Amino acid sequence: MTDQRLYFMLQRSAHHLRIAADRRCMAAAGVTTAQLGALFVIQDQPGVTQQDLAAVLGQRESAITAMVSRLVEAGLITKRAHPRQYRASALELTAAGTKALHLVRPAIDSFNADMRAVIGPDEFEITANALRKLADWQS
Template identity: 35%
Template sequence: MSTKSEDARPLPRFTGSLVRRAQQRHAAVWLSEVSTEITSVQYAALEALQETPGVSQRQLGDELDVDRSTIADLVARMVRNGLIERADDPVDKRSYVLFLTTAGKKQLATLRPRVEQVERILTARLTPAELAQLRRLLSALLPPQA
């Protein structure tokens, strides 16, 4: 609980400082509430593959907004851990398409309520209108999606 003097502190001068601190808080809450083994990016990949099974590695990387080497490492790790599987792309034999495994679907179902709890913890002090405004403003910081 913050004291009155803490609430009276001036806001940091740079937005990046607040974004970094918010991300650090998210990471700490994630580790305590969700998983020390599945990262938030891996969870996002599970959600994306649940929503759109059979996407290419490139499409998944675009969806998660990560570069080619990062998505390659992420997919390789998730395949090794039995969460997703690769199959030959029926359209482009040089590419793979990705699907959740049964274990990946089970992991997603287990983690989803925990991720929702992270959301509740992080936004507990915000009204619904403030939460909507925060999401709009954070989205405005990101480059437009192609």
């Protein structure tokens, strides 16, 4: 019988995958997957505010504030006064941040290839689409 505890299985899988992906990303570029997500958003939206970064990542602003501080300390991003929002900071990648994204790409590609091998290429796409729907679901 198929396990009907989908939420439990999603939580367990997410925990296992995050730990495995974090190990690979840390080894490749010294960043966690959470930090990597922030770096990708900042790369795609130069000058993004912390508030907007929190919204895109689905995180609390307090968690983003701590992460941004760590990324600034690591020299991966810079903060500067936002040109249009008085109290906001604009976030930008540094050369080191761009290099970290470049270094981590093979680890991400390898991780995705390993997941495809475990569940099969067709199931990988079906699973990715189903997870997108769940992420966008408003319960």
